[in-house]
Amino acid sequence: MKDRIVFENVSKFYDEILGVNHLNLSIPPGITSLVGPNGSGKTTLMNLMTGLVKPSRGQIYVLGCRTDDPENLFKMVGYSTQFDAFPKGLTGFQFLYSYLQLSGRDSHTAEQLAWRAIERVNLRNDAGRNIAGYSKGMRQRIRLAQALAHDPKVLVLDEPLNGLDPLARSESIALFRAAAELGCYVIISSHILHEVDVISDQVILLSNGYVVAEGQIQTVRSEIQEHPTQILIRCTRPRELAAKVIESELASEIAIHNDGRGLLLKTRNSDNFYLALNELALNGIEIESVTPADDDVFSVYEYLIGNEEVVR
């Protein structure tokens, strides 16, 4: 429990409105993405994790620390909310400096940490400007800076990539990776599924307040039995290969790729198919590549939460 973020049968109700229900999670270090449609409970889960809302039922432990112990919890946790909200009248530096003081750092340490965080998010030249005059991307970055300024072991970031241009986005992702490589826990919620796919070590899929799936995305995909695995095969003679695959009865659907240089097929038993493909390839068909076509977050999202709003 000391090295995980643990949810034990956690439910949160806002009176009659369900926030999340029966959550049992054990989140390891690395980058964990929370994925789900609007209102699925992502922000509630983050607020529960940071003690900002209390669970109606169940227990939450962040690296062994209870969430109703803010003095110890926030030594380890940095939170960046999704709201574009700041106290009035502060410059970027003052914002970080004052909040570090609220976190118990003396003025000298707070100043050092504030400048370091500002440099990490590449805002040094604008640190003296009033936050009210920042662009959306700069506000996102200063919010990220306040979350990581005190070197937390757990970074909880609600929609941290919203509003960032591609360069700032890749810089932020590099920051998350660097934190994860140090052994930190980076919890991210995002609607940008292809980015989730690229940066996450594991995902938690939420729908209507329930966890629909959790774990590495490939593992999750392999456990979805009702949807056959899609495989894209690039080869020299796709029609010939298609005929042989039909003969082997390992694929339920086969289509020649639009460019005529490959096959897109669906199989319910991908392990057996890969074994059989080796034998098929020995008969003179040159296979350039074999790639799963639907073991990404978007496909899993569509399969598991397909009837919900699909966001890409």
Next chain:
Amino acid sequence: MAIYRRSYKPYTGALTATWSRWLVLFRYARRNLFRSKVQTVLFTICFFYPLLCLGGIYLAHNLSFLAQIGVSGNLISIDNRFFFRLLAVQGVLAFLLTAFIGPGLISPDLANGALPLYFCRPFSRAEYIVGKSSVLAITLSQITWIPGLVLFAIQAGFAGPRWAWDNLWIAGSLILGSLIWIAILSLLAMALSAWVKWRIVAGALLLAVMFFGAGFGQAINAVLRIESGYFFNLGYLMAAVWTDLFRIESEQSLSAGDAWIALLVYCVICLGLLVRKVRAYEVVR
């Protein structure tokens, strides 16, 4: 699963004392306070009457000067009524100052949704309220009981230790009378601004509570021929407490005890409203 080096090193330096963190809010809020010229001018005006009183005390003890201008020595009597008047004048100014600065303390944070930023630190709702209300408490103290005590000390210096000892209760009344007024003003201003969230409207609402409350109370008294309407009149309640504290005979319809209870109930209601609104997340149903 990626393999991580796990070389994270947490901060191991000393932390400031938990109790002192609300002072960070106080410092920033106080600095913002004096960025407004109107508020600075109003704050300065609040010292005019104490300076006038200081002149009065000086004259009352400078018999030769009074004799030169042909005025008898007991023109200005420095007694409980003198300090009551001081508190009454400063109390009105404290109310005006509160109407200007009180709503600006909390409403911007609530309107901008900035509270989660405060509470995702080792910082509680109680500390937030203490930090914000301390700005009002200290600013209003500077114009009420602190100048009152300074004047009391100067008067004691002129009149001697015997006078000081005999009238020590006036100092106590000054402090207690000011503190209850500061408490009610601070809590009322913050509670209203927490619910309204719009600074200007919250300021107007504070004036409305004071003046319309008095009018409403009078209307109830007149229509129903009772005197319970005074419970809606904060100024009347406060005057009842002050006259009792300063041992001044008055024709107040409410007893001091009733006024005390009513004011404490107002404080509790305001605190309840405040605690209900000052949350990391507001649940909109």
